[in-house]
Amino acid sequence: MTQLNRRSLMANTAAATAASVLAPAAMTIPAIAAAPPIGKQNAGFYRHKVGSMEVTVVTDGVRAAPVPDTFVRNQPKEAVHAALASLYMDKDKATAPFNPVVVNTGSKLVVIDTGLGPAMFEQSKGAQGQFQTNLAAAGIDRNAVDAVVISHFHGDHINGLLAADNKAAYPNAEIMVPAIEWKFWMNDENLAKAPEGLKGNFNNARRVFGALGNKVTQYDADREVVPGITAVAAYGHTPGHMAYVVSSGGSKLIVQSDVTAAIAVLFVRNPGWHGAPDMDGPVAEATRRKLYDMSAAEKSLILGFHWAFPGLCYVEKDGSGYRLAPAPWNPTI
Amino acid sequence: MTQLNRRSLMANTAAATAASVLAPAAMTIPAIAAAPPIGKQNAGFYRHKVGSMEVTVVTDGVRAAPVPDTFVRNQPKEAVHAALASLYMDKDKATAPFNPVVVNTGSKLVVIDTGLGPAMFEQSKGAQGQFQTNLAAAGIDRNAVDAVVISHFHGDHINGLLAADNKAAYPNAEIMVPAIEWKFWMNDENLAKAPEGLKGNFNNARRVFGALGNKVTQYDADREVVPGITAVAAYGHTPGHMAYVVSSGGSKLIVQSDVTAAIAVLFVRNPGWHGAPDMDGPVAEATRRKLYDMSAAEKSLILGFHWAFPGLCYVEKDGSGYRLAPAPWNPTI
Numbered sequence: 001m002t003q004l005n006r007r008s009l010m011a012n013t014a015a016a017t018a019a020s021v022l023a024p025a026a027m028t029i030p031a032i033a034a035a036p037p038i039g040k041q042n043a044g045f046y047r048h049k050v051g052s053m054e055v056t057v058v059t060d061g062v063r064a065a066p067v068p069d070t071f072v073r074n075q076p077k078e079a080v081h082a083a084l085a086s087l088y089m090d091k092d093k094a095t096a097p098f099n100p101v102v103v104n105t106g107s108k109l110v111v112i113d114t115g116l117g118p119a120m121f122e123q124s125k126g127a128q129g130q131f132q133t134n135l136a137a138a139g140i141d142r143n144a145v146d147a148v149v150i151s152h153f154h155g156d157h158i159n160g161l162l163a164a165d166n167k168a169a170y171p172n173a174e175i176m177v178p179a180i181e182w183k184f185w186m187n188d189e190n191l192a193k194a195p196e197g198l199k200g201n202f203n204n205a206r207r208v209f210g211a212l213g214n215k216v217t218q219y220d221a222d223r224e225v226v227p228g229i230t231a232v233a234a235y236g237h238t239p240g241h242m243a244y245v246v247s248s249g250g251s252k253l254i255v256q257s258d259v260t261a262a263i264a265v266l267f268v269r270n271p272g273w274h275g276a277p278d279m280d281g282p283v284a285e286a287t288r289r290k291l292y293d294m295s296a297a298e299k300s301l302i303l304g305f306h307w308a309f310p311g312l313c314y315v316e317k318d319g320s321g322y323r324l325a326p327a328p329w330n331p332t333i
Numbered sequence: 334m335t336q337l338n339r340r341s342l343m344a345n346t347a348a349a350t351a352a353s354v355l356a357p358a359a360m361t362i363p364a365i366a367a368a369p370p371i372g373k374q375n376a377g378f379y380r381h382k383v384g385s386m387e388v389t390v391v392t393d394g395v396r397a398a399p400v401p402d403t404f405v406r407n408q409p410k411e412a413v414h415a416a417l418a419s420l421y422m423d424k425d426k427a428t429a430p431f432n433p434v435v436v437n438t439g440s441k442l443v444v445i446d447t448g449l450g451p452a453m454f455e456q457s458k459g460a461q462g463q464f465q466t467n468l469a470a471a472g473i474d475r476n477a478v479d480a481v482v483i484s485h486f487h488g489d490h491i492n493g494l495l496a497a498d499n500k501a502a503y504p505n506a507e508i509m510v511p512a513i514e515w516k517f518w519m520n521d522e523n524l525a526k527a528p529e530g531l532k533g534n535f536n537n538a539r540r541v542f543g544a545l546g547n548k549v550t551q552y553d554a555d556r557e558v559v560p561g562i563t564a565v566a567a568y569g570h571t572p573g574h575m576a577y578v579v580s581s582g583g584s585k586l587i588v589q590s591d592v593t594a595a596i597a598v599l600f601v602r603n604p605g606w607h608g609a610p611d612m613d614g615p616v617a618e619a620t621r622r623k624l625y626d627m628s629a630a631e632k633s634l635i636l637g638f639h640w641a642f643p644g645l646c647y648v649e650k651d652g653s654g655y656r657l658a659p660a661p662w663n664p665t666i
Contacts, residue, residue, distance in 0.1 A: 036437075146367070325421060331463060
């Protein structure tokens with residue numbers, strides 16, 4: 001007969017202490033001075049092999065902010081709150097992790113997206129802007145990076161192109177950007193006619209790329225941006241938003257970028273919800289349904305920029321939506 | 334219109350290379366010598382706060398071995414293979430992670446279970462026996478450990494009580510063991526009448542505790558083994574198998590030990606399956622159904638010794654079984 005019961009398991013500390021007499025065991029613990037708590041998390045990187053390629057997911061941290069009432073355009077806030085609670089989250093807090101990734105293809109060292117940048121580290125009291133620190137902890141020298149591939153022009157993907165001194169964070173890398181993104185965001189007519197809420201993003205792109213002398217290489221979809229890494233059009237989140245297929249020796253990893261964005265699991269569970277960060281809700285929805293239907297059928301491993309670190313998951317169909325099945329952490333490589 | 338399609342997404346490398354002309358972008362990548370791959374995983378520890386207590390999950394590694402045909406007593410091997418495939422695992426490989434945990438209660442530094450021991454490190458080519466190395470990487474000095482609490486007497490939980498030199502790995506710690514386990518496994522009559530397949534476990538317990546001069550403190554269920562850590566009877570896996578409730582300041586973590594064991598997710602999905610490692614299948618089943626029903630209702634966070642690192646999950650009801658919802662990795666603490 002098992003003795004496990006509600007009283008023993010669910011009692012809170014005070015009740016448990018009151019209810020239970022300390023076993024003789026506890027009384028004989030030697031009175032060694034307690035070791036102080038460490039108070040520091042492990043470094044935020046994780047390695048995964050794709051064929052002969054070495055993939056390192058490197059977290060930039062997590063942002064937690066109040067959920068705006070209009071966070072999902074086609075849902076009342078009550079539905080959003082209920083969904084967050086069902087996902088074990090605070091019902092009115094938007095939690096977004098950031099997972100840039102580094103791929104060593106064997107011939108090129110490639111960074112895909114760059115996080116919010118080191119300037120954000122101090123501003124967020126260390127919660128964000130961790131990418132360059134974690135990159136160093138992962139043993140990767142940013143001076144050795146050959147190419148930085150940008151998926152789209154939101155600040156959490158491009159701001160990390162700059163180091164703390166506002167100079168190139170990857171001084172020896174070619175900066176590769178989607179041609180459609182460049183044409184859209186750097187166009188002055190688009191800026192002039194943009195709604196007020198979007199102007200900041202236009203100006204931020206000018207700030208970041210301007211600091212780099214606007215020296216970028218534009219790329220198109222359905223092409224290898226680097227041998228072994230193919231860009232795949234995944235429009236909707238932004239006009240030129242890209243995903244990637246990293247492949248080597250019959251193995252493959254899909255880097256989805258922001259096919260689901262912000263509180264991304266919300267849109268995995270509810271692919272028909274149109275989040276405020278998606279510029280074109282219906283197109284973004286079509287993109288994610290297509291990607292997830294194909295990936296579920298093929299059991300493809302996907303890396304989500306905004307999924308919980310390390311962000312490597314399978315996607316399963318579940319009712320009218322999807323569900324993430326995280327790949328198990330491998331303590332060796 | 335999204336351009337994402339099967340051809341672009343699912344093409345293998347060779348086809349993609351053949352099908353696509355390299356964009357001009359790729360041709361202008363500077364010919365910098367490639368950085369070598371690092372070939373080393375991140376250290377295997379993860380910190381989580383429970384009220385004012387600092388919990389550090391420290392992996393001992395992962396064991397992958399062929400699945401014995403009789404791995405689940407009340408299921409044909411075909412059902413087991415199909416379940417493994419549905420969980421994205423090799424259908425005939427048994428993969429078991431090992432997650433000992435360290436709790437700094439503020440007054441005591443406590444290790445719960447110890448892994449397979451450093452002797453296994455070399456034997457497994459580094460795949461297992463990582464606990465003491467990862468403990469050091471986590472900044473925890475084994476000489477500072479005040480108490481080692483053992484959940485049950487299987488080798489993956491007790492062997493790490495010994496260091497590589499076969500002496501106490503935690504020389505200043507009180508070794509605390511379930512009274513029922515001690516009485517069962519250290520009893521010579523039980524050894525004499527044990528089936529051949531179980532004698533090794535009796536002898537291993539004698540080897541390990543003998544090397545420590547049999548100096549242990551026996552504890553009972555429903556008592557605090559250390560202030561803030563309450564032992565909870567969770568019998569079935571072994572006669573005296575224990576789980577724990579770690580609680581502080583209104584927060585709580587359930588340390589389930591081996592309520593699901595070996596390929597643990599298999600028994601989360603199928604709680605009625607009786608795995609070979611569970612000595613009493615029906616009692617082990619009753620224990621896990623009770624724990625998971627209560628935890629699902631209360632949304633309690635559980636640490637599973639044999640769940641994928643870091644092993645901190647919520648358990649959800651799902652049809653006739655359960656499903657794990659891993660807690661998101663927190664890059665700060």
